Amino acid sequence: MEPVNEGESDGSTTLDPSMFPANISSCNPGMLMNLLEPVQLLFNTPQLVPVVQNVVTTCSLGVPLDLPHIAVSACNTEYNYKQRPYTMKLRLRAPRITCVLAKCGRMTTSGAKTISDSRLGTQKCTRILQHLGYAVKIADFRVINMVALIDLKFSIQLQELHRQNSSLSSYETERFPAVFFKLDSPKLVTMVFSSGRVMLTGGKSHEDLAAGARRMAALCEPLRPRYDLDPDGDPVSTTPAPGFDISGGMEAPPLLGLYQPEPAGLA
Numbered sequence: 290m291e292p293v294n295e296g297e298s299d300g301s302t303t304l305d306p307s308m309f310p311a312n313i314s315s316c317n318p319g320m321l322m323n324l325l326e327p328v329q330l331l332f333n334t335p336q337l338v339p340v341v342q343n344v345v346t347t348c349s350l351g352v353p354l355d356l357p358h359i360a361v362s363a364c365n366t367e368y369n370y371k372q373r374p375y376t377m378k379l380r381l382r383a384p385r386i387t388c389v390l391a392k393c394g395r396m397t398t399s400g401a402k403t404i405s406d407s408r409l410g411t412q413k414c415t416r417i418l419q420h421l422g423y424a425v426k427i428a429d430f431r432v433i434n435m436v437a438l439i440d441l442k443f444s445i446q447l448q449e450l451h452r453q454n455s456s457l458s459s460y461e462t463e464r465f466p467a468v469f470f471k472l473d474s475p476k477l478v479t480m481v482f483s484s485g486r487v488m489l490t491g492g493k494s495h496e497d498l499a500a501g502a503r504r505m506a507a508l509c510e511p512l513r514p515r516y517d518l519d520p521d522g523d524p525v526s527t528t529p530a531p532g533f534d535i536s537g538g539m540e541a542p543p544l545l546g547l548y549q550p551e552p553a554g555l556a
Contacts (some may be wrong), residue, residue: 341437384410404432
């Protein structure tokens with residue numbers, strides 16, 4: 290790394306020691322929040338770049354396959370002729386994917402993190418079949434599903450999210466701890482968890498996943514916890530409670546555990 294001359298800047302941000310108080314115990318809480326605001330933005334910024342977890346592809350091999358012969362001749366195979374007589378599994382180690390072979394001559398791969406790894410696994414499986422005497426050839430290779438994950442970096446009230454988007458979502462807390470969204474453009478099915486993580490399924494390309502991530506971030510943004518400072522400089526939450534309209538449209542739910550005086554005349 291080349292040294293930086295005086296008067297020149299290397300593009301990095303330097304902190305002035307005079308910004309921080311000498312005794313942090315005597316510092317106003319409001320001043321601390323202003324000092325930590327850049328750090329909070331760094332760790333609370335939503336990660337809208339989808340992290341792909343699984344890529345599912347399919348292709349045609351062109352010839353029918355003898356599944357019992359492949360099961361006894363190749364390694365790392367799984368074939369149950371009683372339960373699934375028309376399909377079998379062939380697993381690869383590098384890349385770590387699973388190939389599902391159909392008797393009609395189609396192959397489906399899953400488990401890859403990228404499209405290139407899925408294509409490489411398809412080529413390796415095809416080469417194995419060629420060594421076994423099958424004149425297979427890859428045709429009609431396409432992506433049928435991509436599963437990705439994003440982190441919004443804040444907790445989400447699922448009941449309130451479902452109430453605000455009841456026409457797009459479904460939520461059954463007894464069956465699954467997430468809110469399901471079915472998007473039309475792009476055509477995706479998403480699952481929103483209370484931790485702030487969102488799973489995207491059904492995408493055909495990275496552009497579909499990116500568009501779905503932006504759409505879900507826009508739907509969840511009104512539920513982001515917000516804080517303000519009171520006159521004493523202490524942080525106060527300004528996030529409304531579930532079912533409470535801050536504009537005054539609904540009354541706030543009664544606080545449980547507090548003494549409620551009996552109405553007059555019932556003594």
